[in-house]
Amino acid sequence: MKLKDAMLLTGNHAAAYGAMLAQPKVMPIYPITPQTPVAEKLTEFQLQGLLDAEFITPESEHSAMAACISASLTGVRVFTATSSQGLMLMHELLHFASGARTPIVMVNANRTVASPWGFWADHTDSLSQRDTGWLQYYVENPQEALDTVLQAYKTAENPSVLLPAMISYEAFYVSHSLEVVEIPSQEAVDSYLPPFDPELRFDPEQGRSFGNVVSQELYYRHRKQLSQAMDKVFAIAKDADEKWKELTGRTYGLVERYKCENAQHIIIAMGTISGTARAAVDKMQSDGIPVGLMKIRLFRPFPVDKLRQELAGRDKVIILDRGSSPGTGGGSVLHQEVKSSLYGLKNAPEVYGYLAGVGGTNITPEKIEDLVKRSLKEKSTTKSIWGW
Amino acid sequence: MKHYEIAEEKVFLPGHGACPGCAMALALRYVLNIFGRNSVAVIPPSCMGPMMGAQPYSSMLIPIFHNSFESSASSAAGIKRALRARDRDDVNVLALAGDGGTYDIGLQALSSVAEHNEDIVYICMDNEGYMNTGTQKSSSTPRHAYTTSTPGGKESRKKNLVEIMAAHHVPYVATANIGYLDDFVTKIHKIKDMKGTRMIIVLIPCIDGWGFPGDAAATMSRLAVQTGVFPLYEVEDGTKYTINHGPEGLPVETYISRQRRYRHLTAEQVSEIQKEVDENWAKLEGMANLFSATM
Known part of the structure; x- marks a missing residue:
């Protein structure tokens, strides 16, 4: 056949x-x-x-x-x-x-x-x-x-x-x-x-x-x-x-970068939220907000060196996590992983962790835009935030 | 005295870590040496671990995979299927497990493998408890027996695994012990020439866990049969029964009075055990009469 x-x-x-x-x-x-x-x-x-x-x-x-x-x-x-x-x-x-x-x-x-x-x-x-x-x-x-x-x-x-x-x-x-x-x-x-x-x-x-x-x-x-x-x-x-x-002809990378050149702020996500985030990035960039996306495709081993290299010198990192781990500083696994990867890095960005899409809740481009704009206004906290 | 001459291929070697006088060492010797070098085995946590020895040593000249406690049957099936895929279907795949790993935590996987009639040999070394962890009760522990988890004696009966396996219509399930070595050896040869899920439940009187002298494992094995506590029989295809050795009129007291695990028993409890043994025997005889292998 x-x-x-x-x-x-x-x-x-x-x-x-x-x-x-x-x-x-x-x-x-x-x-x-x-x-x-x-x-x-x-x-x-x-x-x-x-x-x-x-x-x-x-x-x-x-x-x-x-x-x-x-x-x-x-x-x-x-x-x-x-x-x-x-x-x-x-x-x-x-x-x-x-x-x-x-x-x-x-x-x-x-x-x-x-x-x-x-x-x-x-x-x-x-x-x-x-x-x-x-x-x-x-x-x-x-x-x-x-x-x-x-x-x-x-x-x-x-x-x-x-x-x-x-x-x-x-x-x-x-x-x-x-x-x-x-x-x-x-x-x-x-x-x-x-x-x-x-x-x-x-x-x-x-x-x-x-x-x-x-x-x-x-x-x-x-x-x-x-x-x-x-x-x-x-x-x-x-x-x-x-x-x-x-x-x-198809390649994905292990950390996919989407419109990250000249982006002061980076959204980090895994799985389907990345697709939604691309639409949000397009919209925000056209509105003049310098934000890009990094999709983590390989989570284990965690791309520590790659993230340190990519995120040094950026302003803010906004993490969208569809999984939760109660008792880990607010509950986001991805937030903890990214924060620990960046520890001790010179010019490290401020890190914001949002629990977004947990339980299969729908994350829209508008929702992502809201979370990014919120991060631009607020100081980051060590705890992740239930953001849906 | 009869002297057994049994053709053996040396697979199981001296230097194993079994307790001195353990019946399992003798049982394992005949299982492995009859199946020979063209075999592989899986071993879950059990007395089989110390018997094999620690890395880099092994008392067995065949490849052994130490699988997880509950996975002996499924691990053996995985190996058999992979060998088939590699055109090595001729290799015997054995699971060598204890009663805890078989009657209890491994029963679910075993049931599935039996239902599929996967082509493996499963040897259950049944010492009627978790002896490797220091004598806790399993579902194979007989009624009224002391274990550290049943200090007042176990309240429920021993699970009948032969009937459970027979209900899966596996090609072969039998009981055996080293008190009847000729019978045991015959059974090992018989299953070596068969296909499908084959099982032998070997009663292993445990010197430490049951509490009897270190030279009495063979005596205890014979008494278990002669008193009717552990008849030796075979069930083929779930319906054909053959009784090899049954009770010889000895009361159960002859057997249990020699074991520390029954030292606390009242006369009433001894009669209860006798009644249970009699019932079990009547049922087995009835099945053997109804579904005789020679009919």
Whole structure:
């Protein structure tokens, strides 16, 4: 079956196309709204002969991740997808996956976490997994979802990295919204992403064991190596994005700059709020307000050096955060991350953190303009502000 | 005395960390040495960890993956599927877990793997409690037994995992112990030649957790069968029953009076245990008569 060059796809289906083109060999997936169409599309691909994978339909996301880890250790490419409660049920094994150095790629449809129940766009599910040793990408549309799945494999499977990667996109705003998506050919993807055939794997011919009990010193060394591998990711992910540009003409950067030249003030956002913020930036610039946008696409590892370089000398930074963490100086994760990145920087900007869009509430360009104008008038506070 | 000559491929080696006299070391020796080098295994937290030893040493000549506590079945299934994808479907994939990791925290994953009939071998080393953490009750702990979490004796019965697995219609589930080594070895050979989800629940009398002398694990294994507490039987495809060894008319008192975990029992509680054992046996015999494997 020949693939079309471009199709009208939802974020979920675009992610499934990305996964299919990576040709994973084992796919353990458990259904959850709003991710389920990813899994459905992949099983459909298998039926159409576009995929030759072992599908596992376990009884929980926990078991899905367990099978991902052990299959990846056995030396095959693995893919899974989840959302919200499912991601959090995996939490123990997210740590396990990075500790086992398994380059699993997973998409996560960002959805509010219970209680109370909701199905709405919110980054708290994945933000609360930030210490698990996974690469984290946040994407804003179906095309970026497809492209990032493949870039994530390219980065995660690099022998200097060997860490799992998560691609998050918001419930419904991305997962169920249709856009035209360009689909690269299988040949093109194969030229970009070589087969995953790790030298060290779980195999009776090799006799290697994994995850054994270790001493304090060995554990310390292991964690240090894991952290050092994470430190190498930025350069490798940047290279993967540049090679993707050579192949498809599309590039995103790891921190996207939008109209930042001569911008005294910078809005920082992730995911779909970035798209809205571009419209707000256009409007404000035409009104003479010197504001630009930086979209954080790679959240783990956090682009500390890049932000210090980009934000030095600016006046104000306005952070819009769709996730919340009670007890972190007002509740915004992104606010804390940016502030700590800028600590001790000469000519550091004033930083404003707004909780905007939490729970899937609608953030309009007008709302963003309000928050920017408010920041221009007020002194910044150490605490983030509920800004919707 | 009968002397067993069993063909073994050396996989399980001396230098393991089991307690002196532990039945699990002998059980593991036959499981691993019969399955041989073309095997891999997953091990959750359990007595199997110290038995393997700490990095960089291992008492087992096959690759071992130490998985998370509740994931033995799903981890084994993930490996099997990946081996299949790598054209290495010939490799035996074993899960070696304790009763806490099987009857309790691992049951959900095990149920799913059994329902899918994933091609793995699951060996449950059943010492009837969380012995590796210092003797807490599991759902496999029998009624009235003392553990540190049931200091007055456990109030509920031991969970019947054989019936749970049989209800999933897995190709094979059986009980075994090292008091009946020929029976155990026959069962290991039998499942080695089968496909699908296969399970052996091995009763491991725990020297420290149950409280008996270090040279009595084999005796305790035999008494468990002879008193009818732990009959040895097989269920194939969920319906075909074979009883290998059953009670020989010995009262349960012969078995429980030798264990510290039952020292607090009243005469009434001993009769309750006897009644439970009799009921269980009657039910098993009934099932075996109705659904005999030789019918």
